[in-house]
Amino acid sequence: MKIKTILSAAVGAAFISSGAYATELRLSHQWSTKDVRHQVAQIVADHVKDANVDLDIKIFTSQSLFKAREQYMPLSRGQLDMTVLPLSYAGGQQPAYNLTLMPGLVKNHDHAARLNESPFMEAIEEKMAEDDVMVLVHGYLAGGFVGKDKCISKPDDVAGLQMRAAGKSFNQLLSGAGASIASMSSSEIYNAMQTGVLDAANTSSASFVSYRIYEQVKCYTPASEQALWFMYQPLLMNKSTFEGLTSAQQSALLEGARKAEAYYLEEAKKQDANSVEVFRNAGVEIKEMTVDEFQAWQNLAKETSYKAFVEDYPEGQRFLDLALAVE
Numbered sequence: 333m334k335i336k337t338i339l340s341a342a343v344g345a346a347f348i349s350s351g352a353y354a355t356e357l358r359l360s361h362q363w364s365t366k367d368v369r370h371q372v373a374q375i376v377a378d379h380v381k382d383a384n385v386d387l388d389i390k391i392f393t394s395q396s397l398f399k400a401r402e403q404y405m406p407l408s409r410g411q412l413d414m415t416v417l418p419l420s421y422a423g424g425q426q427p428a429y430n431l432t433l434m435p436g437l438v439k440n441h442d443h444a445a446r447l448n449e450s451p452f453m454e455a456i457e458e459k460m461a462e463d464d465v466m467v468l469v470h471g472y473l474a475g476g477f478v479g480k481d482k483c484i485s486k487p488d489d490v491a492g493l494q495m496r497a498a499g500k501s502f503n504q505l506l507s508g509a510g511a512s513i514a515s516m517s518s519s520e521i522y523n524a525m526q527t528g529v530l531d532a533a534n535t536s537s538a539s540f541v542s543y544r545i546y547e548q549v550k551c552y553t554p555a556s557e558q559a560l561w562f563m564y565q566p567l568l569m570n571k572s573t574f575e576g577l578t579s580a581q582q583s584a585l586l587e588g589a590r591k592a593e594a595y596y597l598e599e600a601k602k603q604d605a606n607s608v609e610v611f612r613n614a615g616v617e618i619k620e621m622t623v624d625e626f627q628a629w630q631n632l633a634k635e636t637s638y639k640a641f642v643e644d645y646p647e648g649q650r651f652l653d654l655a656l657a658v659e
Contacts, residue, residue: 466574476559480532490511
């Protein structure tokens with residue numbers, strides 16, 4: 333009996349060490365430790381550690397484990413346990429994800445929060461499940477426009493301008509409004525404006541501040557009650573990895589995720605407000621987008637970005653209708 337007990341204990345230990353109950357999860361993202369998306373991940377990691385459920389989350393920052401756009405595939409294959417990333421990066425694997433960076437689908441942060449709890453997001457999560465991926469923390473970050481010589485708040489404002497936009501669908505929209513597109517990263521906007529390559533740009537509130545774009549522009553159209561640019565950037569997890577954890581470990585992860593999601597929404601709103609203060613203090617004119625201007629952009633998106641999405645993706649109309657149905 334004693335030998336059998338020892339043997340059973342040994343088998344059980346081997347089962348645990350084989351990864352059925354992982355003691356360390358690897359989380360990858362592209363940002364520094366100062367970024368809100370890292371802080372979201374850290375909240376989950378800290379909560380899990382404090383829960384004392386024999387589970388640790390090791391965070392790899394600044395693309396140190398995987399390159400920014402190369403995280404989704406390792407996650408889906410179980411080579412990576414968790415990641416925070418813009419879901420549109422994986423639009424090549426799942427075209428539906430391209431709607432999570434689509435002009436005019438999200439009006440403001442409260443609308444984004446409603447989208448996260450909607451049939452639209454349920455349909456997106458069904459696509460994730462096909463890839464063995466699940467959401468732990470929902471989150472959207474917003475952005476706006478800057479103009480070197482004038483305000484950019486409605487489609488007529490961009491005609492004839494050289495612009496940088498964030499993402500394929502925004503390029504389609506701005507081209508439809510008569511702008512010429514210059515492709516570059518957010519980090520290149522400053523020099524491009526300084527040298528006359530760009531007349532206007534579109535990116536996130538945080539990037540506008542961190543790259544000091546306020547030094548090169550006359551007017552800023554921030555994310556406020558109406559915003560055109562929203563990007564879904566969740567904390568994702570490999571679904572099989574999650575399901576292989578103990579119930580206590582799963583509960584700790586989900587509890588930490590709830591705390592992180594509330595923080596994410598609050599901080600996203602703060603980033604927008606902070607950007608307005610920074611630009612105003614730098615002497616830049618602030619021009620908020622009106623309801624009518626937002627509607628003009630959305631009407632143009634229906635003829636450009638939305639139309640192209642539906643034409644390129646057999647399930648496109650179903651997903652677009654689900655997103656537009658959220659008030």
